[in-house]
Amino acid sequence: MTSLCIQNKALCWSLHQAKRQVHAWDLVIEGAHSQLLYQNLHLQKTTNVLYNKENRKKNGRALLFDGNAQSLSLDEFYAKILAKNAARDTAAAMRVRNGEMRTARKDSLAALEKEWGRIRLDHENNVKTWETECQKWASDGVPKRQWPKKPVRQIKIKPKLSPTLESGEGIEEENIEEDGEEDD
Secondary structure, eight states: OHHHHHHHHHHHHHHHHHHHHHHHHHHHHHHHHHHHHHHHHHHHHHHHHHHHHHHSOOOTTGGGTTTSOOOTTSHHHHHHHHHHHHHHHHHHHHHHHHHHHHHHHHHHHHHHHHHHHHHHHHHHHHHHHHHHHHHHHHHHTOOGGGSOOOOOOOOOOOEEEOSOSTTSOSEEEOEEOTTSOEEO
């Protein structure tokens, strides 16, 4: 029995050592998890700060001081304010002008598409009449080389941007003849 008692004590001691090792590894894993949580919180915070820094609107008032102290009654400060206001007004005028150019372009493109639809329908009608003529000539026994030529489809009209709106239109169309040459 003594050998069983000795073996039992050895097994109990081994089990106690294993429990200590498992507990130590659990503490290591818990520490690693807490460190990952801390790193994740720090990463989220720095990501948020970077995003806000990159995407925030510029404050026009903060740009007046350039990090230096200034007297608000100086002529230089007043000139900076006037320059900022002028820049803001020109930017607003450019937005309005660009909007007018966009609407003029849309209107012109709509007119061109309408004209192109009319030209395409005219061409389809011309082709149909040509086909009926060809059938008539074929029934009369006229050789093919003496038949009329097939109608040529006009080249699609392409929009041409005008440099300014002062001429009255934002977009002008190019005049193209049936043989493909451009008129100036």
